[in-house]
Structures are given as C-alpha cells and as structure tokens.
Amino acid sequence: MSELSDLYQQVILDHNKKPRNFGRLEGANRDAEGVNPLCGDQLHVYLAVEDDTIRDVRFEGTGCAISKASASMMTQAVKGRTRAEVEVLFDEFHRMVLGELDEARVPHQLGRLTIFAGVREFPARVKCASLAWHTLHAALHGEGAVTTENLGPDITTEQVSG
Amino acid sequence: MISTERAIETEGATAAAAWDVARVRRDFPVLAQTVNGKPLVYLDNAASAQVPQVVIERGARYLREEHSNIHRGVHYLSQRATTAYEGAREKVRRFLNAREARECIFTRGTTEGINLVMHGYGRKFVQAGDEIVISALEHHANIVPWQMLCEEKGARLRVIPVNDAGELLLDEYEALLSERTRLVAVMHVSNALGTINPVKEIVARAHKQGVPVLVDGAQGAPHLTIDVQDLGCDFYTVSGHKMFAPTGSGVLYGRAEILERMNPFMGGGDMIRTVTFEKTTYAGLPNKFEAGTPAIASQIGLGAAIDYLNSLDRAAAHAYEQELLAYATERLAAVKGVRIVGTARRKAGALSFVVEDVHPHDVGTILDQEGIAIRAGHHCAQPVMQRFKVPATARASFAFYNTKEEVDRLVAAVEKVIEVFS
Numbered sequence: 001m002s003e004l005s006d007l008y009q010q011v012i013l014d015h016n017k018k019p020r021n022f023g024r025l026e027g028a029n030r031d032a033e034g035v036n037p038l039c040g041d042q043l044h045v046y047l048a049v050e051d052d053t054i055r056d057v058r059f060e061g062t063g064c065a066i067s068k069a070s071a072s073m074m075t076q077a078v079k080g081r082t083r084a085e086v087e088v089l090f091d092e093f094h095r096m097v098l099g100e101l102d103e104a105r106v107p108h109q110l111g112r113l114t115i116f117a118g119v120r121e122f123p124a125r126v127k128c129a130s131l132a133w134h135t136l137h138a139a140l141h142g143e144g145a146v147t148t149e150n151l152g153p154d155i156t157t158e159q160v161s162g
Numbered sequence: 163m164i165s166t167e168r169a170i171e172t173e174g175a176t177a178a179a180a181w182d183v184a185r186v187r188r189d190f191p192v193l194a195q196t197v198n199g200k201p202l203v204y205l206d207n208a209a210s211a212q213v214p215q216v217v218i219e220r221g222a223r224y225l226r227e228e229h230s231n232i233h234r235g236v237h238y239l240s241q242r243a244t245t246a247y248e249g250a251r252e253k254v255r256r257f258l259n260a261r262e263a264r265e266c267i268f269t270r271g272t273t274e275g276i277n278l279v280m281h282g283y284g285r286k287f288v289q290a291g292d293e294i295v296i297s298a299l300e301h302h303a304n305i306v307p308w309q310m311l312c313e314e315k316g317a318r319l320r321v322i323p324v325n326d327a328g329e330l331l332l333d334e335y336e337a338l339l340s341e342r343t344r345l346v347a348v349m350h351v352s353n354a355l356g357t358i359n360p361v362k363e364i365v366a367r368a369h370k371q372g373v374p375v376l377v378d379g380a381q382g383a384p385h386l387t388i389d390v391q392d393l394g395c396d397f398y399t400v401s402g403h404k405m406f407a408p409t410g411s412g413v414l415y416g417r418a419e420i421l422e423r424m425n426p427f428m429g430g431g432d433m434i435r436t437v438t439f440e441k442t443t444y445a446g447l448p449n450k451f452e453a454g455t456p457a458i459a460s461q462i463g464l465g466a467a468i469d470y471l472n473s474l475d476r477a478a479a480h481a482y483e484q485e486l487l488a489y490a491t492e493r494l495a496a497v498k499g500v501r502i503v504g505t506a507r508r509k510a511g512a513l514s515f516v517v518e519d520v521h522p523h524d525v526g527t528i529l530d531q532e533g534i535a536i537r538a539g540h541h542c543a544q545p546v547m548q549r550f551k552v553p554a555t556a557r558a559s560f561a562f563y564n565t566k567e568e569v570d571r572l573v574a575a576v577e578k579v580i581e582v583f584s
Contacts, residue, residue, distance in 0.1 A: 004531045008524070008582055016583075017519075039523055040540045040547065040554050062553040064521035065583070122527060 006118030015069035025058035034135030036148045045135045071132035178481035189214040200533030203568045208559030210403045220466035221459045250465025257468045259389040264447040267414040272380040273303040275399035275414035280307040282424035290316035293342045297322040299352045302542045304378045328355040328504040346375045350382030354543040355504025356512035365394045385510040407467035410457035428453040479562040490569045514555040520583045522556040532575040
C-alpha cells in the first residue's frame with residue numbers, strides 16, 4: 001500500500017477537501033475549459049494576465065481528489081509568475097507525471113508540486129493530475145477548450161485544441 | 163401472462179441454494195489470479211464479462227483446425243467454417259427464441275446493431291417532423307445514433323423520464339407516443355443503475371399505435387432469459403462480450419418483415435446477389451446486413467457461450483445473482499457515507515453507488531489496489547448522471563461467478579476508502 005499512500009498524501013487530501021483559489025475569477029481576461037471525456041472531469045481555469053504576468057488565477061469544476069488538488073496547488077504555484085516561468089513549470093510537471101523527469105536528481109522549479117510524482121505509478125490517473133495544467137496552458141494560449149482524449153502516459157501529444 | 167423475467171424471480175428463492183459457485187468459478191481461468199498481491203475480485207461484468215475455458219477452446223479450435231472464409235469456398239475448410247458460423251446463428255436463434263435464424267444478424271455488438279437500425283430503418287422511414295422515443299436511462303449507444311438521425315432528417319428526439327428510483331414513468335411514456343412517433347428505442351436493463359425496464363409493456367403500448375420498438379439488450383441477455391416473441395419487440399440487440407463470449411461478437415434480432423423492408427447497412431462482399439456497374443441487387447436475410455468478412459472466430463465463440471449457458475441451471479443462476487445483488491445492496495447501504503444510486507424495485511447485475519465527499523475515481527483506484535475491479539465514471543450514460551445529480555458513480559456489477567466473500571471484500575475496501583479520506 002506504499003504506492004497508495006504516495007498517491008493520497010495528506011497535502012493532496014487537504015487540497016481536495018479545501019481547494020485554494022476555488023470559484024470564478026471576476027475580471028479574468030483569459031479562461032479555458034478542460035474536460036476529461038473518459039471520466040467526465042471538468043475544470044474551468046480563469047486568469048488575470050497583466051504585462052505577461054499571471055496576477056490572479058482561480059478555478060472551478062468537478063473532479064477526483066487528484067485533479068482537484070492538482071488544480072488547487074497549480075493556482076498557488078503560478079500566481080505572480082511570468083508566462084515563460086509557467087511554461088517551464090507546465091513542461092516539468094508534465095514530464096514528471098509521465099515519468100520522463102526524475103525530480104529527485106534533475107534540477108527543476110516544481111517545488112511542492114513534486115508531491116504529484118507518485119501519480120506515474122497509476123497510469124489511469126495521470127490525466128487527472130495534468131488536466132488543470134493543460135487547461136491553464138490552453139487559457140494562456142487563447143485556446144478556449146482542452147480535452148485529455150489524446151493525452152496520456154503512452155501518448156506524448158502536447159495539446160489538443162477544442 | 164406473466165413475463166419471462168418475473169417467472170424467474172418467483173422461482174428464485176429455492177433455486178439459489180442449488181447454485182455451486184465454486185464449481186462455476188473453475189470454468190473461468192481469468193478469475194484465478196492475484197492483482198496487487200490480492201486475489202482478483204472482478205466486479206466489472208457490466209463492462210465486459212469473463213470468458214469460460216470452453217469458449218476460449220472453441221475459438222482456438224476454429225483457428226487451429228477450421229479457419230477459412232465463409233460462404234465462399236467450395237473447399238473443405240470453407241464449408242467447415244461456414245457450418246460452424248451458421249451453427250452459431252442457429253444457437254443464437256434458440257437463445258433468443260426468434261422464429262427464424264435469418265432474423266439474427268451477426269454484428270460486432272449492440273452499438274453496431276443500433277447503428278444498423280438507424281441507417282437501415284431510420285434513414286429510410288424517418289422524415290422531418292417525425293419523432294423517436296428513447297428513455298432517460300439510455301446508454302450513449304442508444305442516444306447518439308438517434309440524435310444523428312434527428313439532425314439529418316429534422317426529426318425530434320423525445321425522452322421517457324424516470325423517477326428518483328430510476329424507474330421509467332410509463333404514463334409519461336404513453337403520452338409521448340403519437341402519430342409522429344416512428345420508433346421507440348429502450349434498454350432492457352440499465353447498465354448504469356441496474357433497473358429492469360418493463361419492455362414487454364413498453365412494446366405493447368407502442369404496438370397499439372403501430373410503432374416498432376428496438377430493445378437494447380446488452381445488459382438483458384447476460385442476466386435474463388430472453389424470448390423475443392414473448393416480448394414482441396421488433397429489434398433486440400446483444401453484445402457477445404457481455405455474455406461470456408469474445409469481443410467482436412454480437413447479434414441484432416429483427417422481425418423478418420421489418421428487416422426485409424430496410425435498406426442495407428454497409429455495402430460490400432457477401433451482402434449482394436448480383437453486381438454490375440449499372441445495378442446491384444442485394445442478398446436476402448441475413449447476408450444483406452453482413453457485408454465483408456465477419457469476426458468468424460468470435461461469433462463461433464458466441465455460439466459456444468450460449469452452449470455453456472445452456473449447460474447451467476439458468477434459473478438457479480438468476481436466483482443466485484439476485485441474492486448476491488440484494489446482499490451487496492444491503493451491506494453497502496449500511497456503510498455510513500455510502501449512497502446507492504438507482505433503487506428500482508426490479509434490478510439486475512449493476513449496483514451504482516457514491517461515497518460522500520469522495521470522487522468515484524478515487525474509490526476505483528483504492529479498490530484496484532485491493533485487487534477489486536469496478537467501474538468508476540459515467541458508464542457511457544451521462545444523461546443518467548445529470549438526472550441523479552452526480553458527476554459519476556462507482557459501479558459494482560455482478561455475474562453468477564461472483565461470491566458473497568467478494569462482496570465482503572468490496573465493502574471492506576469501501577470502508578478503507580472512507581478511512582483514507584476521513
């Protein structure tokens with residue numbers, strides 16, 4: 001059961017129960033909808049971007065503990081960051097959950113987000129952890145919608161625009 | 163006259179005791195394995211049921227000794243393959259109690275069967291302003307094809323509502339039927355909630371107005387004794403892999419008179435009588451609807467699965483499944499924080515539930531770590547989830563090889579879920 005406790009760590013359970021930055025963002029100038037059609041998870045990410053920097057970010061929607069906690073911790077991680085910094089985080093997070101980045105050895109910017117490394121032992125759940133990040137990415141790039149249909153541990157497609 | 167299913171229920175109580183589940187489990191090699199270090203508990207039968215050794219062996223024997231294309235060769239192997247394939251069709255006929263084998267069209271499963279009716283019947287006979295009636299419980303396979311048809315023809319989809327238990331409201335259904343109704347398409351047993359729909363009654367009311375009825379039997383055939391003549395339906399679809407046969411096998415039953423009037427579905431080899439560049443004439447039933455080389459080994463496997471089912475005491479199997487479902491319902495409902503979704507009086511196979519404040523996917527992952535396979539999600543029935551105001555459910559679905567001990571493990575694992583999330 002060690003893998004299971006890796007997946008459902010206290011921090012993740014806490015963010016699931018009390019998601020941070022949850023709800024609609026008034027005054028958002030970017031947003032995107034992310035869905036996981038296989039399981040019906042649905043997230044909406046709102047951004048207030050100013051001078052290339054994310055001044056504020058919020059999300060709403062329904063999903064499992066992994067997707068909700070991931071979205072919650074993502075909002076904390078990206079608030080105040082520049083677009084370029086967020087791109088680096090997106091790339092590192094994505095590679096980490098796919099098992100392509102060894103966060104224990106290679107330098108990275110992920111900080112507390114490494115708590116999601118355990119998800120790579122659960123291939124069916126990788127999409128849950130990455131949905132929020134793909135939705136954020138779509139919002140930043142002005143793509144209104146994203147679906148995880150073609151995203152997964154065995155497929156490395158970066159983006160499916162809806 | 164009482165319906166076939168009801169007859170089984172009343173005979174049930176004594177029959178269940180006669181069921182030797184340990185012996186039946188030995189027929190299914192896949193069940194004897196460990197998952198994550200624990201004996202597998204397979205409770206995802208509504209998604210796909212397991213295959214007994216005799217069916218595996220029959221498919222393998224075909225590939226080893228009989229494989230050839232059917233309906234074509236004058237040679238020995240082609241004749242043997244054709245005999246086995248058509249033999250499976252006759253087994254299907256008896257299983258469904260169809261009048262004639264040519265009324266049993268081999269398909270890849272229920273989805274293909276419904277799409278065949280949509281193309282062959284719907285596109286020929288449905289016009290602008292017409293209506294198709296389905297139910298609020300339907301699987302996407304019995305929604306989307308009709309939406310596509312309605313969009314193409316300017317027709318309208320009408321939906322029979324359900325009560326909070328997950329039972330269809332028959333008075334509302336009757337009110338939906340009109341001179342504009344061209345087809346009623348309803349499922350026999352709900353894959354998401356387990357409700358057994360009163361399809362005989364549904365058929366009778368539609369026929370009073372001259373409206374044909376398609377019954378999606380994907381979840382009916384594995385659990386109930388099917389008699390298409392008694393039900394009176396015009397179409398009945400079956401998925402082989404949900405009734406212990408390989409994937410790629412399935413049947414569309416259709417009354418011969420209605421199948422004759424329909425357009426073909428796919429064009430190609432085996433479905434023609436003569437072809438010239440000016441004009442093609444089509445083959446008779448069932449070949450008219452079976453273009454191309456079919457999944458021969460799988461369909462022969464379906465015939466073997468029917469033989470296997472016939473070798474069992476099906477009344478005892480039904481009674482045992484009912485007892486198991488009642489036991490699981492009672493035990494799960496007693497767990498604090500668990501709510502059963504779908505509480506119809508008559509159910510078969512599936513038990514949907516939600517755990518308070520825990521998403522079904524998290525339930526599914528934790529159960530998987532315990533070696534327990536269930537389905538977590540919308541069960542290809544998103545409108546059902548919307549109706550019951552849940553994003554998804556966890557669903558345990560049973561077959562006659564599951565045991566009370568497995569139900570106990572399910573309940574213990576659900577208690578563990580609650581502990582992890584407390």
